[in-house]
Amino acid sequence: MTPEGGDPGWPEADVIIGNPPFLGGKLLITNLGEEYVTNLFRAYEDRVPREADLVCYWFVKAGEHLGGGASKRVGLVATNSIRGGANRRALERATGGRPIFDAWSDEPWVIDGAAVRVSLVCFSQADDEFTPERRLDGERVDEIYTDLTARRGEAGVDLTKARRLARNAGVAFMGDTKGGPFDVPGDLAREWLQEPTNPNGRPNSDVLAPWMNGMAVTRRPAGKWIVDFGWTMVKEEAALYEAPFQHAQEHVYPMRKGNRDEVHRVHWWRHLRPRQNLRAALDGLSRYIVTPRVAKHRLFDWLDVRVLPDSQLIVIARDDDTTFGILHSRFHEAWSLRKGTSLEDRPRYTPTTTFETFPFPDGLSPDLAATDYITDPRAQAIVSARPATRRTPRPLALPARVGGVDRGTRPRLSPAPSPPRREGPDRTKEANLDLPVQRPAAVARQRPHPTRHRRSCRLRLARGHHRRSGRPRTVDEKPPIAGAGIQRIEP
Structure with missing residues (x-):
């Protein structure tokens, strides 16, 4: 950027080589300041997605320099996230009509104690006679795609051209973004559930729910609950739930009162992004499928509908074993690795680029009710394989339903004690969990x-x-x- 906030010009050069600064798109304002980032967005409007990392601005600028004939070749270093999401769209713009002739898709990079995974990308003018060969990760290929995969003869498909399918829409969602320490230990939540009714005559169960994040799925649940006042409750109503509101006032308000977004600052007792569409999609289900947003291994699990999922979980609003089996298939796993992005060396699953683009088998797509294909031999084969292939749903030591449904889809709950610890000299050191995991017989035999x-x-x-x-x-x-x-x- 120029001191005036404009787009700087670059001099003519045969080649452009560099290692632009690595800074994630969500960290731009924190590290560069709001004024600078506002000018940056304005200067590169419709050229670089706002969610893109800082390095992408160098790629787009270099690509435009190449397109204008001011340079012949470009070689830049980026984090390996250049291969997906908004970053890949920026790379696609930079290399439009300018082929990638050499690339290393995912390499370790250690400098000044910082260890990251990087991609090295070289592209040139289409008529550059000095770059006739294409090489990816040191091997000769016929064509390199912008997700840094390649075609070798007849082998290789450009999945960057896959588009979101209408029949997959409205099924996969990111979980609730709380935007503050609304989560509480299970023991404290049970104390609140056992308290007498509030001044409004309502129990605390109206605004409490079991809560799970990605770590609870990949490891062991911590037994946490969360305070959730919904997205329409005004402050005066929320304050009548005395203990939960006091917790939010002491722990959430201090960090939200300085939020730049006026809505989030003023309505500090509400979650940052409560995902109304997700909650509506879960209405009427008894369970739903989740997968961690970022995980070394792609796994799916069942959660009880009374559990509020965190934003580190991707929710698939289906309760049938057929969909669960398809998501656990090798085909979907390979698709998710190609279409998803990554954080360092851990793949990231996304509702849009990963789930909504996936070609479900005809007749088994998520826009159909499970009863529509209950007689389909393929669905029956998946269901019959269930005991050997699926993880057993986590049994919940949750408060029981006591009637009615409050605030949309939230069932009212009554208190239940924690599962007792085993006593005795040989007792194993186990956490006192709200959500104990039982090993299924098929797994126990392994x-x-x-x-x-x-x-x-x-x-x-x-x-x-x-x-x-x-x-x-x-x-x-x-x-x-x-x-x-x-x-x-x-x-």
């Missing part, structure tokens, strides 16, 4: 994790069990090693 298996064997031997059969040893039997007593071995 070979255990080797480290856990060895630890379990050592403990059984320490307690006097047979090494082979695992049955308790009688008082007359000796240890398997003559002259050696078996002592408890701590892990």
Whole structure:
């Protein structure tokens, strides 16, 4: 940018080579200031998507320089997120009519202690006689696409041209964005649920719900709940739910009162983005499918409809096993890896570019009710394979329904205690969870994790069990090693 906030001109040059600064699109205002970023958006309006990373402005500027004949070739470094989302759209504009002749799609980059994953992209004028070959990751190819995949002869498809399908619309959503510490421990939420009714005669269950984020799906649930006043409740109404409102006033208000967005600043007791469309889509379901937005492995799980999903979860508003099975297929996994973006080396799943573009089998698409294909042999095959292929839905130790549905789709809940901890000297150290996970029989039969298996064997031997059969040893039997007593071995 020029000091006046304009688009600077670049001198003529044979080649443009550089390592532009890495700064994510969501961090522009924080690091560069609101005034600078406003001028940047204005100068590159309709040229660079506003959600794009800072490095994309160099790519677009270099591509325009190439298009004007002021340069012949370009070679720039970017984070590997240049391959998807708004960044890829910027790369597509930069390389329009200017082929990528050499690229490294995903390489480690360590400098000054910072470790990131980068892509190196080289493109040129279409008639450049010095770049006849195309190479991707050091291998010769016939064509390189803007998602930095390639065609080799007849092998290779340009999935960047895949478009969103109308029949997939309105099914996948990002979860609720709370925009502040609305989440509370499960024990505190249960205390609030047990309190007498509020001055408005209503229970706290109106504004409390179990809450799960991506970590709760990929690891173990933390048993948290969340305060949720919806998106229409005014401050005076919210204040009548005394304990939850006091929590929001003490923990949320201090951080929201300085928000640049007037709506979010004034209505600080409401979630930042409550996803009304998501909640409407879940109405009438008993469960729904979730997948973490960012995860090393692409997995899907079931959640009870009473659980409010965080923005780090992508929600698929379906409750049938057929859709669940299709999403867990190798075809969809491969599609999601190609169409999604990434955070460092972890793939990111998106409702638009990943789910809405996926070609579901004809007759099994998400715009149809599950009852429409209940007799379809393909659907029946998926359902019959269910015990061996799907994860068992997480059983919920949630308060029971006590009648009525409050505030749209939220069922009223009555308090329930936490699952009791196991007592005794050999009790394992387990968290007291609201959402315990039970291992299905099919999984229980699988070979255990080797480290856990060895630890379990050592403990059984320490307690006097047979090494082979695992049955308790009688008082007359000796240890398997003559002259050696078996002592408890701590892990």
